[in-house]
Each structure stands twice: as structure tokens, then as C-alpha cells.
């Protein structure tokens with residue numbers, strides 16, 4: 001039998017909308033400003049099919065008020081008394097193994113190769129703010145955030161070569177001058193599609209990249225004011241397949257930094 005803990009239930013009525021068997025019954029609906037609330041919510045046992053999703057799915061009931069009467073809820077609190085501190089993530093760029101791990105998981109990545117990747121990246125005028133994925137925070141999608149600091153010549157030769165991801169992504173490119181928030185204070189060359197259609201990005205913007213859409217090279221030409229790059233990928237981890245074959249042959253032969261881009265999860 002499924003029950004509602006009256007002390008925990010905040011009478012929001014979400015369960016009434018979402019129970020697949022319409023087993024929740026609300027009475028005395030009213031509004032607090034524009035949010036709907038009920039005076040009482042109960043489960044009708046004659047309708048409940050005991051599917052279990054209301055208990056087994058985290059936050060299905062936002063207040064955690066539903067339980068099985070043969071499994072009374074147990075309150076587990078860490079020693080510091082905080083239940084939710086695990087959701088606040090403090091990134092430590094020094095300890096982050098992201099740049100080593102995807103490469104070391106690749107069959108051909110030996111220690112010398114990983115060291116070359118680190119060496120290349122360490123010269124870029126980037127300051128990492130955070131990186132998050134399903135492994136760091138279960139349930140999270142893949143995000144990276146970094147600053148690009150001022151530089152007067154292109155960060156890379158060819159740049160991040162043409163590639164795709166399995167999932168859609170949003171690239172937020174954000175200028176940081178509060179007087180001119182539209183101005184990026186930088187110039188980025190970015191190619192879109194298999195035609196490598198060239199765009200110059202010099203304004204604050206967001207770029208939508210559909211799944212399997214070829215994009216790149218991405219090449220930061222110059223930066224006069226630090227700007228923020230936020231990559232929001234709609235998958236649980238970073239996937240990438242590179243299309244170096246679309247680049248001029250001599251560029252592929254010339255730019256050894258292209259070696260750092262490896263197909264991941266393909």
C-alpha cells in the first residue's frame with residue numbers, strides 16, 4: 001500500500017497530474033498567488049496499481065512525501081546536517097582529469113600522447129571555470145565553462161577541426177563588458193556544415209548545434225577583453241567524431257595540434 005506522509009506533503013498536486021492511474025485525489029483547490037495548492041491530497045487505494053514510480057523515481061514527489069507502508073521512509077542525514085550539499089560542486093581545475101581521461105580510454109593513447117595534449121592545452125589563453133557530466137554529478141549532462149583571456153594572435157593554427165556530437169549542444173559566447181554586453185571583445189572564426197561555411201563571431205550570442213551537425217573549425221583569432229565560453233551538451237557525457245577529411249590536406253599535415261582531437265564514444 002502506498003501512503004502520503006502528511007507531515008511532509010506540501011499539497012502541490014503534482015501527483016494528481018502525473019500518476020498514471022489517477023490514484024491521487026485532491027480536495028479544496030486554491031491558489032497562493034498563481035500557484036495551485038490543495039487543502040488535502042490522498043491516495044485512493046482502489047485505483048493504485050502499485051506501479052511504484054511515485055516512490056522509486058527521485059523527486060517524483062518533490063517533497064519526498066510518498067512511501068510504501070512496508071518500507072517506512074528513513075531519513076538519512078550526513079553528519080553536517082545538510083541533505084543537499086552534494087548538488088553544489090566546486091570545481092578544481094588542478095585535479096580535473098578530463099583532458100587525460102577521454103584520451104587514455106582511447107586504445108591508441110599512450111603516456112607520451114597524453115603529455116602532448118596537456119602541453120598544447122597549457123599554452124592556450126583559457127582559464128577553466130568548471131566541467132560537469134554524468135560521472136561527476138549523476139543525472140547531469142555535459143557542460144564546460146571557461147574564460148578566454150586576451151591574446152593577439154589565433155589560439156590554434158587550424159583550430160578545433162570539423163566534428164559532430166551525438167547530442168545537440170548550445171554554445172554560449174558571452175562578452176563581459178557590462179556597459180556593452182552585446183560586444184564580445186573577441187573574434188572567433190567558426191565554420192558550419194559540411195561546406196565549412198565560414199562565420200566571424202564578434203558579438204555575444206548562443207549557437208545551436210543539432211545532433212550530428214558538422215561544425216568547426218572553431219578558431220579564436222583575437223581577444224581584447226576576457227569572454228566566457230559555455231558549452232551545454234544535451235547528453236550525459238562528451239561525444240565527438242572528427243571530420244579532418246574536410247580540411248585542406250596541407251593544413252592537416254602542418255598542424256600537429258589536430259592530433260589532440262580523438263573520436264570519443266564512437
Ligand code: SF4
Nearest residue numbers: 009010012013015061
Ligand atoms: S506531489 Fe508530493 S507533496 Fe505534492 S501533493 Fe503529491 S504527495 Fe503531496
Ligand code: SF4
Nearest residue numbers: 019048049051052054
Ligand atoms: S504506485 Fe503508481 S499507481 Fe500507485 S499512487 Fe504511485 S504512481 Fe500512482
